[in-house]
Amino acid sequence: MKKFLIPIPKESDNKKKSCGKEDLMKILKQNFGFSEFRGKQFEAIEAVLSGKDCFCLMPTGGGKSMCYQIPALAKQGIVLVVCPLIALMENQVMALKEKGIAAEFLSSTQKSRVREKVHEDLSSGKPSLRLLYVTPELIATPGFMSKLTKLYTRGLLNLIAIDEAHCISSWGHDFRPSYRNLSSLRNRLPDVPILALTATAVPKVQKDVMESLCLQHPLILRSSFNRPNIYYEVRFKDLLDDVYTDLSNQLKSGGDTCSIVYCLERTTCDNVSFHLKKNGISCAAYHAGLNNKLRSSVLNDWLCSRIQVVVATVAFGMGIDRKDVRTVCHFNMPKSMEAFYQESGRAGRDQLPSKSLLYYGIDDRNKMAFILSNAGNKKLQSSVSQGDSSKKSLEDFNQMVEYCEGSCCRRKKILEFFGEKVPTSLCRKSCDACKHPNLVAKYLEELKCENGVQGRNRIFMSSYPDTAAEDHFTEFWNRDDEASVSEEDISDSDGTSDFTQDLILLCTVD
Numbered sequence: 272m273k274k275f276l277i278p279i280p281k282e283s284d285n286k287k288k289s290c291g292k293e294d295l296m297k298i299l300k301q302n303f304g305f306s307e308f309r310g311k312q313f314e315a316i317e318a319v320l321s322g323k324d325c326f327c328l329m330p331t332g333g334g335k336s337m338c339y340q341i342p343a344l345a346k347q348g349i350v351l352v353v354c355p356l357i358a359l360m361e362n363q364v365m366a367l368k369e370k371g372i373a374a375e376f377l378s379s380t381q382k383s384r385v386r387e388k389v390h391e392d393l394s395s396g397k398p399s400l401r402l403l404y405v406t407p408e409l410i411a412t413p414g415f416m417s418k419l420t421k422l423y424t425r426g427l428l429n430l431i432a433i434d435e436a437h438c439i440s441s442w443g444h445d446f447r448p449s450y451r452n453l454s455s456l457r458n459r460l461p462d463v464p465i466l467a468l469t470a471t472a473v474p475k476v477q478k479d480v481m482e483s484l485c486l487q488h489p490l491i492l493r494s495s496f497n498r499p500n501i502y503y504e505v506r507f508k509d510l511l512d513d514v515y516t517d518l519s520n521q522l523k524s525g526g527d528t529c530s531i532v533y534c535l536e537r538t539t540c541d542n543v544s545f546h547l548k549k550n551g552i553s554c555a556a557y558h559a560g561l562n563n564k565l566r567s568s569v570l571n572d573w574l575c576s577r578i579q580v581v582v583a584t585v586a587f588g589m590g591i592d593r594k595d596v597r598t599v600c601h602f603n604m605p606k607s608m609e610a611f612y613q614e615s616g617r618a619g620r621d622q623l624p625s626k627s628l629l630y631y632g633i634d635d636r637n638k639m640a641f642i643l644s645n646a647g648n649k650k651l652q653s654s655v656s657q658g659d660s661s662k663k664s665l666e667d668f669n670q671m672v673e674y675c676e677g678s679c680c681r682r683k684k685i686l687e688f689f690g691e692k693v694p695t696s697l698c699r700k701s702c703d704a705c706k707h708p709n710l711v712a713k714y715l716e717e718l719k720c721e722n723g724v725q726g727r728n729r730i731f732m733s734s735y736p737d738t739a740a741e742d743h744f745t746e747f748w749n750r751d752d753e754a755s756v757s758e759e760d761i762s763d764s765d766g767t768s769d770f771t772q773d774l775i776l777l778c779t780v781d
């Protein structure tokens with residue numbers, strides 16, 4: 272099919288000219304094959320094309336990329352896309368190139384010849400590129416900023432899209448210090464509209480993102496966080512005879528379908544994968560402890576359906592564009608509701624019925640509480656603000672505990688966390704608490720009797736004597752020290768993004 276691009280306007284009217292809905296629909300249809308804009312896509316596209324800043328909150332799989340990809344095709348010039356992960360940029364650029372759209376990314380993982388070609392195109396009289404993907408670390412380099420400024424003065428920089436914009440806020444669950452550099456964009460490149468996109472941000476983070484990026488009277492588009500196609504369920508490890516058999520049965524019950532099982536530690540990944548294989552499930556472990564070759568072969572096998580289940584640390588998933596993940600299972604507790612929402616949200620991006628399973632165990636809860644409270648104590652000794660952020664981590668974690676230990680609608684709990692007031696009827700019995708309320712109440716009662724659910728501190732103190740635990744988590748503390756590694760190194764070296772994620776999430780303990 273012949274691609275439809277808006278005819279190139281004369282440079283003088285480039286800024287004023289904007290396309291009508293019909294033109295934009297044509298671009299959508301002919302380049303991506305879709306007949307309708309989804310959710311608030313059209314509003315976002317229309318806003319940025321008219322030069323307005325826009326803050327766009329859309330759930331995972333909601334179609335955020337289209338909000339900057341369509342404007343890139345609707346106007347001559349370049350759309351700059353800031354992305355947190357190289358894998359994410361690679362995937363998107365590859366998919367766009369397959370559609371015949373001129374897109375590139377810049378990172379030190381590329382051969383210098385490829386990078387030079389991109390720079391040549393950018394400096395040419397009429398760049399052919401439409402979308403350029405970069406990391407926030409690159410934006411901070413003076414060389415790249417001066418190239419951007421040149422593009423800007425030539426009137427060729429049409430839009431700056433900031434993906435995963437919640438990473439800019441230290442209140443968010445994925446704070447990435449290098450995202451702070453993006454605050455300078457508005458000063459350096461005034462008049463270029465900024466589009467901030469995220470799937471997960473509580474109201475406080477939303478405000479922080481908009482202020483940090485100095486958005487000017489932005490159009491704020493918020494879609495509901497509800498993922499109606501995901502069924503939410505908590506399973507109680509302490510009440511199961513054999514958690515591995517239970518997990519295997521759960522995964523088998525969905526047929527031979529694509530799934531992700533998240534674990535806290537690398538050794539747990541290996542262990543769970545071993546048991547699932549023994550129970551006849553085609554799966555493999557994936558974590559930063561494996562060499563690059565093995566990791567990419569596991570990833571490819573999973574992407575091509577040669578294996579059905581990948582058992583991974585939380586670093587796995589961001590940037591992996593598989594829409595038909597039917598089950599996302601947390602074998603250990605996530606560290607916060609935001610993290611849980613984002614990770615479980617990797618299920619059902621094709622909008623088909625999918626499942627979020629969370630295996631809740633008192634030992635897991637105590638272990639995480641120990642890690643977080645110990646982090647709090649250590650940080651409190653070094654600085655008050657770090658101590659505050661650790662206190663917040665503990666509060667975030669407690670909300671996750673409430674999700675697991677509560678008997679009310681799980682969906683309502685998630686949506687209320689994000690500030691949405693919804694009736695329980697919205698769930699339509701698509702969580703265990705709404706579908707089997709008596710059973711869930713019975714399980715919680717049993718759990719309370721067996722473990723003393725309310726006696727949190729007491730259980731935790733008796734489970735983890737201080738000195739042994741200190742030793743156990745030594746690597747965890749050492750990793751914290753490694754945070755001082757140059758951010759550019761982190762962004763541009765293979766596998767380190769995995770590490771950064773591990774570090775940010777304060778979760779990977781080996």
Ligand SMILES: Nc1ncnc2c1ncn2[C@@H]1O[C@H](COP(=O)(O)OP(=O)(O)OP(=O)(O)O)[C@@H](O)[C@H]1O
Binds near residue numbers: 333470
């Ligand atoms: N208007 C549309 N009609 C149909 N499908 C669409 C439309 N827009 C996007 N999609 C499809 O929806 C899927 C999710 O889109 P996209 O990857 O942009 O979502 P996202 O919001 O960035 O998700 P995530 O937060 O997971 O990165 C993709 O397969 C995309 O092709």
